[in-house]
Amino acid sequence: MSDFKPTEKFAKSLDLHDPLAKYRKLFHIPKFKSHDCLYFAGNSLGLQPNKTQTYIEQELKDWASLGVEGHFHAKNPWYPYHESLTLMTANLVGAKSNEVVNMNSLTVNLHLMLVSFYRPTRERSKILIEKGAFPSDHYAVNSQAKFHGHDPSHTVLEISPRSGEHTIRKEDLLSLIEKEGRSIALILLGNVNYLTGQAFDLRAISEAGHAHGCFVGFDLAHGAGNLEMHLHDWDVDFAVWCSYKYLNAGPGGIAGCFVHERHGLGKTLTRFEGWWGHNKIKRFEMAPVFDPIAGAEAWQLSNPPIFQMAALRASLEIFEAAGMSAIREKSVQLTGYLEFLLEHFLGDSIALVTPRDPEQRGAHLSYQISGKINGQISGKLDGGIKGGFAGKSLVEELKSKGIHCDFREPDILRVAPVPLYNSYNDVFLFAKELAAIVKG
Ligand SMILES: *Cc1c(COP(=O)(O)O)cnc(C)c1O
Numbered sequence: 001m002s003d004f005k006p007t008e009k010f011a012k013s014l015d016l017h018d019p020l021a022k023y024r025k026l027f028h029i030p031k032f033k034s035h036d037c038l039y040f041a042g043n044s045l046g047l048q049p050n051k052t053q054t055y056i057e058q059e060l061k062d063w064a065s066l067g068v069e070g071h072f073h074a075k076n077p078w079y080p081y082h083e084s085l086t087l088m089t090a091n092l093v094g095a096k097s098n099e100v101v102n103m104n105s106l107t108v109n110l111h112l113m114l115v116s117f118y119r120p121t122r123e124r125s126k127i128l129i130e131k132g133a134f135p136s137d138h139y140a141v142n143s144q145a146k147f148h149g150h151d152p153s154h155t156v157l158e159i160s161p162r163s164g165e166h167t168i169r170k171e172d173l174l175s176l177i178e179k180e181g182r183s184i185a186l187i188l189l190g191n192v193n194y195l196t197g198q199a200f201d202l203r204a205i206s207e208a209g210h211a212h213g214c215f216v217g218f219d220l221a222h223g224a225g226n227l228e229m230h231l232h233d234w235d236v237d238f239a240v241w242c243s244y245k246y247l248n249a250g251p252g253g254i255a256g257c258f259v260h261e262r263h264g265l266g267k268t269l270t271r272f273e274g275w276w277g278h279n280k281i282k283r284f285e286m287a288p289v290f291d292p293i294a295g296a297e298a299w300q301l302s303n304p305p306i307f308q309m310a311a312l313r314a315s316l317e318i319f320e321a322a323g324m325s326a327i328r329e330k331s332v333q334l335t336g337y338l339e340f341l342l343e344h345f346l347g348d349s350i351a352l353v354t355p356r357d358p359e360q361r362g363a364h365l366s367y368q369i370s371g372k373i374n375g376q377i378s379g380k381l382d383g384g385i386k387g388g389f390a391g392k393s394l395v396e397e398l399k400s401k402g403i404h405c406d407f408r409e410p411d412i413l414r415v416a417p418v419p420l421y422n423s424y425n426d427v428f429l430f431a432k433e434l435a436a437i438v439k440g
Contacts, residue, residue: 004340011428014337020330020419026050026318027248027421032402038430040405042418043194043222043364046248049318055310078306082297085309088316089256092324093220093239094230098295099261102312103304106221106242106255107136112299113238113257114144116269117215118186124213125150126184128176130168131160134194137219141188157184166353167198167360174208181212192222192362195408197354199227199361203234210235221245224256225319226362228328231258238263246363246418248315254308259296274301318420330419332358337424338365338417341431349438353412364416366408369394369438397437403430 004010015021027047029036039047062074071079082102089100103109118127118141125148127141142152159176161168177187187209192199202218209216217238223229225246231239239258243249247256263269275283277298279291292298319327336358342350342365353366395407405415417427 004337006341006344006428006431008425008428011337011424014333014424018330018424020322020326021423023318023322024421024423029421030404035402038403038426038433040403040415040417040422040426040430042248042421043226043245043414043416044406045244045251046225046246046315046418047421048250049248049314051314051317052250052311055314056307059306059310076310081306081309082300082304085313085316088313088320092229092316092319093224093241093256093258094228094234095232095258096261098264098297099232100256100258101296101300102243102254102256102309103300104255104257105252106219106240107140109240109255109257109299110137110140110219111144112272112301113217113240113259114140114186116259116263116271116299117217117238118144118148119270120145120148120150120155120185124183124185125155126157126180126186127155128157128159128180128184128187128189128214130189130193131158132193132195133188133190134219134221137188137190167193167196167355168200170201170204173200173205177205177208177212177214181209181214184209184212184214187214187216188219190219190222192226192364194222195366195412195414197361197364197366197414199223199355199359201359202229202231202236206234206236220256222362222364225324225327226331228324232260236260243312243315247312247319248420249308249312252308254305254312257296257299259299261295264295264298271299272301273298276300276303322420327419331363331417334417334419334422334424334427335361335363335365338415338427338431341428342367342434345431345435346438363418364414367413367415368411369413394437398433401433403433405430 027049029047030039031037058075062070066073071077076084085102086097086100089102090097129137129141141156145152145155157180159168159173187205189200189205191202206216215237218236220239220241222245224241237260241256243253243255244251273290277292277300279293282291349369351368353368354361392407398405405413407413
């Protein structure tokens with residue numbers, strides 16, 4: 001990494017030798033004037049694969065020409081359509097085929113998992129989450145605690161970084177589990193954290209939680225399609241993720257869910273049930289007694305949205321072809337290059353919030369920016385009151401130049417170079433532009 005050079009020539013030579021460079025042309029890159037935007041918001045909404053439209057149109061055509069017959073006679077019959085995504089989804093997160101299913105959206109899946117995996121007892125009623133978790137996760141666990149008649153301020157245990165630090169130390173997390181483990185029913189953590197970019201060691205957390213008899217689940221909204229995972233081998237109990245960020249399935253895309261086969265094949269868990277989780281062969285016998293499918297599919301409630309699955313399929317095929325390990329390998333380099341360039345061009349005017357260790361982060365980097373912004377002195381990124389750019393207006397300024405990244409309260413600029421469609425030269429051009437704006 002120390003061999004990086006801050007020149008366009010060097011960036012272009014990295015692109016020339018990049019085995020994943022060919023995947024960029026499989027995506028629609030939004031345009032600015034006549035050239036491609038610099039798109040670093042793939043952690044918020046991933047770009048559209050070229051094939052998405054064709055795949056959705058196929059289903060529209062079959063619906064128009066076949067009506068209800070499409071369930072079994074469409075080119076890709078709708079009745080088993082979700083099964084065509086199973087193997088690709090399993091490979092993406094390191095699961096067995098009977099451990100994954102695409103359904104609903106993330107927060108819905110999280111609630112369905114909490115129904116099964118948060119079963120508070122008198123001795124063991126706590127849920128451990130990050131203080132800085134995504135708000136929807138807080139709402140979900142707080143409302144589940146209330147649903148079980150508990151006061152969230154007693155049952156929801158929040159871990160925070162040490163004072164003056166941005167990210168949580170692994171040893172602090174593990175010692176909290178050690179100390180409180182016997183009273184914790186469920187550990188629910190994210191990976192990667194949406195704000196700081198910190199990635200946790202899922203295997204170590206899973207091991208530590210299980211040693212104390214806790215269930216361990218993960219929200220992989222920023223991990224799926226970003227990091228290599230082995231959910232089965234890591235013995236994770238459950239995981240949920242959305243598919244519109246790194247997974248490029250489009251706004252509100254159908255989400256994913258993992259249930260370890262230990263639970264999926266067992267009969268001890270309570271779950272909310274619906275007809276799509278029922279024995280497939282006997283589904284249309286319309287029997288009133290639920291006979292669950294063996295595996296994660298038993299958690300399906302309704303017949304799933306075909307157009308959403310068609311969109312997800314277009315993207316998963318790209319992940320399957322490229323492979324998560326090659327994607328991650330490029331990601332470490334690409335993000336490392338971004339870190340190097342911003343340090344080189346901006347020095348002290350920016351502060352990296354995301355850990356420097358590639359093992360503790362995914363693609364995106366989060367920065368606090370301070371110093372002289374556009375010729376004026378300001379405080380942190382949100383110090384616009386003093387006359388500099390507020391964080392939001394910095395992002396607007398970038399947008400006016402065809403550069404997309406985002407701002408998150410209170411003062412964080414997030415930049416996500418995505419290995420499937422961002423080039424090293426994108427990263428170089430971004431760093432130059434940001435430096436020009438921030439330094440004035
Ligand atoms: C994006 C994101 C969500 C979004 O939830 P939806 O139910 O898909 O709207 C939830 N949790 C985390 C950690 C996220 O980053």
